[in-house]
Each structure stands twice: as C-alpha cells, then as structure tokens.
Amino acid sequence: MKRITIPEGVDPVTVFGPSDQVLRAIERGFPGIEISGRGDKLAVSGDAHTVDIAAGLLEELMAVAQTGTRLTVGLVDQAIALLQAPSVRVPISVQGKEVHAKTPGQEAYLEALRSYPVVFGIGPAGTGKTYLAMAEAAASLLSGHVRRIVLTRPAVEAGENLGFLPGSASEKIDPYLRPLFDALGDLVEEETLAKLMAAGAIEIAPLAYMRGRTLNDSYIILDEAQNTTAAQMKMFLTRLGFGSRMVVTGDDSQVDLGQTKVSGLQVVQDILGDIPQVNFTYLTSADVVRNPLVGQIVEAYSRWEASR
Secondary structure, three states: OEEEEOOOOOOHHHHHOHHHHHHHHHHHHOOOOEEEEEOOEEEEEOOHHHHHHHHHHHHHHHHHHHOOOOOOHHHHHHHHHHHHOOOOOOOEEEOOEEEOOOOHHHHHHHHHHHHOOEEEEEOOOOOOHHHHHHHHHHHHHHOOOOOEEEEEEOOOOOOOOHHHOOOOHHHHHHHHHHHHHHHHHHHOOHHHHHHHHHOOOEEEEEHHHHOOOOEOOEEEEEOOHHHOEHHHHHHHHOOEOOOOEEEEEEOOOOOOOOOOOOEHHHHHHHHHOOOOOEEEEEOOHHHOOOOHHHHHHHHHHHHHHHHO
C-alpha cells in the first residue's frame, strides 16, 4: 500500500473528481489496484509495481491541479494511455527538417494532433503548443493530406489597442498575426512559403474573418484562444468542414478580455469534454522548452495567483 497526501492548496474534490470519477478512472486504467480517499489522504493498494505507477500518476495529476487545471476522466485516460504506450517519439518532418517532442507532455500533444480531428492544446507560454501544431499543419499540407492551412487569432490585445496604431487595417493587424507567420517561416523554406501564400494555400487572418465560412480539406489553427468569447469559440469550431483538422491553442490563465467577458477557452472544456473526437491536452511548466527561467517564472506566477 502507498499513502499520498494531497498538497496544500489543492482541493481534494478536484483530485477525486465528481463522485470520485477521477479515482475510478485510474482504477480502470490499472486493474487490480484500489484507491481510497479521505480528507487530504489517499491510499493506493494492490500489486506493488502497479501501485508505484498509479501513485506516480496521481502525484503528477495533483501537480497539474495545482496550476488550476480541472482534472477530468478524459485527462486521466490520456495520461494512462501515454504511460502504457511504447515511447516511439516519431518526429514531424517538414522539408527535411525534423521537429521532435521534447517532453512527455509534448509527446502526448503530438500524438493527439495525429489522432483527433479537433485538439485543444492548453498551457503556459513556451510549451510548444503553437509551434508543434504549425509543424504538423505544414507537414500535412506539403504531403497533400490537406489543401490549405488557415491560421487565425482573436484581435484582442494584452493591454494595447490596435485602433491607435498607425496605418491601414491590414497594417494594424499584421504585427498581431506576425508570430504565426514567423513560426511558419521557421518551418518552411522562404521560397516555398512565398509560393504557398501566393497560391492561397496558406491563409493568416483575424478570427472575425472566419464568420460565415465552412473550411473543407484544411488544417485550421486558432492561437491565443483564451481571448475568444464563448460566442467566438462556438463560431470558430462550427467552421469545421469535411476532411479538416482543427487545433485550438491558448493559456487560460492569461485572459485579456476584461472582467465582464468569459473566456471561450475556459468554458469550452466543460461544454465539449465528453465528446470522444475532441481532445484536450494540458501542458504545464514542466513542458516549457524555452530558457529554463521561463518555467520558473510560470510556476512563480501560478503560486502567486493561487494565493490571492
């Protein structure tokens, strides 16, 4: 038997799940073990080796809960599948350039990108959620699996106002969409990128331009999705056409909508969580692949926000 104490600041109900659904999902994933909980204590009993694995998973899930992420049966099933599957770490190949998942969380995300028609990549800055999606999109386009890539962002600023920037509407929007273009430029050769853009095979546009469209045979990426409203998120998701894949990325702790609006990324997890073909992959500070200091900054802000 192994005993685990739920960390201070984590609500035991979050770890147990409604009617202990999270604990029961772990038991299903590891037949022969039993998990009981009381207060802030958990007891895992059964085969010693399996108990160690299940206990390790529980500790990882509690670390995820500390970031404010809601634990769901889907998230547990995803984590168990990753633990039990052989680690092949197949890279994404784009024009001879290989893009690898660098952390277990990124590996789970990459597997989801290849397996589900709609994927939500949720996590802090630097976890590769947008870059890996862009790499998979570029590989899909160049291999002929889709006819075009559509990249979009909501036109909400982190404290700035696009309306006061000089220039035309196009010139105002271009700097806001520039990070998407830069990531794509890092993956695809400049000459190839120019040809694809000219042919309309790659489209980069604000989210508002998606209204009224149906996107078939496309790889569609919505970046900075925490800054969509619930209505905008619904509008975007219903653009999905035949033969298309959709990826939504964002950090639900960095919402710039103001206090009067609810983030579409935050509520969509409750609305679509039970649809089998929709995947939610949660990345954490452990998946940050920028300067190691970024991971420490993310963790420090998470602790500060939890203490308020």
